[in-house]
Amino acid sequence: MSSQQSVSAATGRAPLNRLLARLAVRGAAALMILNGAAGQAAAAPSGSAAATARVRPEIYAPVTLQTDVSSLSAPERQMIGLFIEAAKVMDGLFWQQAYGDRDTLLTSLKDPAARQFAEFNYGPWDRLDRDLPFVAGVGPKPEGARFYPPDMTKEEFEAARLDGKDSLYTVIERDARGALKVVPYHERWSRELGQAADYVEQASRLAADPGLKHYLELRAQALRTDDYQPSDLAWLDMKQNRLDFVVGAIETYEDKLFGYKAAYEAYVLIKDLEWSARLARYASLLPGLQKGLPVADKYKAEMPGTDSDLNAYDAVYYAGHCNAGSKTIAINLPNDEEVQLRKGSRRVQLKNAVRAKFDKIMVPIAGELIAADQIKHVTFDAFFADVMFHEIAHGLGIKNTVDGRGTVREALKELDGGLEEQKADVLGLYMITKLNERGEVTGALEDYYVTFLAGIIRSVRWGATEAHARANMVTFNYFAEAGAFSRDAATGRYRVDVPATRKAIDNLSTLILTLQGNGDYVGVKALSASKGVVGPQLQQDLERLAARNIPVDVVFNQGTAVLGLQ
Helix, strand or coil: CCCCCCCCCCCCHHHHHHHHHHHHHHHHHHCCECCCCCCCCCCCCCCCCCCCCCCCHHHEEEEECCCCCCCCCHHHHHHHHHHHHHHHHHHHHHHHHHCCCHHHHHHHCCCHHHHHHHHHHCCCEECCCCCEECCCCCCCCCCCCCCCCCCCCHHHHHHCCCCCCCCCCEEEEECCCCCEEEEEHHHHCHHHHHHHHHHHHHHHHHCCCHHHHHHHHHHHHHHHHCCCHHHHHHHHHCCCCCEEEEEEECCCCCCCCCCCCCCEEEEEEEECHHHHHHHHHHHHHHHHHHHCCCCCHHHCCCCCCCCCEEEEEEEEEEEEHHHCCCCCCEEEECCCHHHHHHCCCEEEEEHHHHHHHHHHHHHHHHHHHECHHHHHHCCHHHHHHHHHHHHHHCCCCCCECCCCCCEHHHHHHHHHHHHHHHHHHHHHHHHHHHHHHHCCCCCCHHHHHHHHHHHHHHHHCCCCCCHHHHHHHHHHHHHHHCCCEEEECCCCEEEECHHHHHHHHHHHHHHHHHHHHHCCHHHHHHHHHHHCECCHHHHHHHHHHHHCCCCCEEEEECCHHHHCCC
8 A cells, every 4th residue: 555645734625636536546446345343254245145144142242231229219220220111112113123023033043142143233134244144045234224115226215305305213115106205203113102202201200300300301202203302402401410311213323325314222321420520621622622623724613512521421221223233332412413513412431331342352452463562551541531532522523514515414424424433533532632732631642542553453343334343444544554553574463653643643634524524425435445445464363353252342231130120
């Protein structure tokens, strides 16, 4: 590969276009799609007759999801039970969105390992190996999951004149004549959503904190109506709550056709008051960091809301989308661009889940692939900070295209999720670097950078169909070309170069923010095609991790019995 290509804020649009043209050419010649979680060769594309995955539940390390609940009041304990019941409804709805009838699939699988693996994946496709089928005869996973008719083409959808077709909260079906029609979520799943809303309303009546009570009341309404904005605003207003419940149709990653449709999920959370107090000051620094971004002024003219906050929680239950395949360890919500600009967002760090992945995955990866004298720089505190500032960085940059065509999400369609995750990674490092210079973040930059590299390798193993993994593969290759790290051929270990990493962070930040602000779908696709690839050497290194039986992700043992609430 060639040396680093960078685009500064002053270079202008023409050099950017020339860069992207070169990337597209390289991508066409070099496209070897990001491989599966255990380092299997990408011999055939997903959906081809030869493309199959093996049953491998062993790639998930079991983790008991618990925390100390002894200080909770009796009503709070009841609330957790009600939250978990509502979360189970979200779990069933996500099965319907992702695959279809859960029970029919699981009953048909006589092999216990296959049945367990299907439960981990919410269907018969391996989410950490390019969504390849591991059950004979099921065929490829539809790009649009079950949000659209399986025989619908992109062209048919785009030509259809239907109000609400690109809404986050509608499914597309065919009417009796075979024409496309729009069905709102709250109509399609009215029974299930009504049941979940009842649980949430019961919990609201037990809530002692007024902010939490108000949020839960509005969230129950949102489940019944698909109008989430009032409850999103109320969620940001509540500050004193000990418990939290994130529930509803939220992320759009499951829709790989357009990235329009939101998937159901839920988290039941207990706030860590001590850690939250330590983190509180960082959210207030967002406006100043936005002004300093290494990009032309028009790409940072939007100012993030100042009502954002940052908290650490222990997660006690995951359901639906967030529990499928790779497990979320931090969230930044709401996704609503209007809410973010008006009030900001809440960054939630799932401390016990972060610790589980660090201990079971990050430490073994570092021991195998990081230079011996730099292993000491892979620390839990640095990993927690990298994750935390990734989520904070979602609030930086630009939400609407600079030419007034609409939101970045609308312009980039199914490519938005991957680029947004890459932006958060790189701007998270940018924030750490700047705050370290000011003394707001302590410790050596080497800790954060080396830990970040180990984290990239960790998430690359999730496969090409996972947005975070695609994003990290692009970053990995960009940083490699920039000399941010090197690989010792004799030892097979990676070494970070701190000055080169700092330069690469600034240059890649500029490129990503420019692509987003321009709503440059073609440019993003070219970048992904060129750099979202696994080279032969990295492929061998991933296979080394698989040979050492290092887990790819975790799976949770969770519920009221685990928490001692039964």
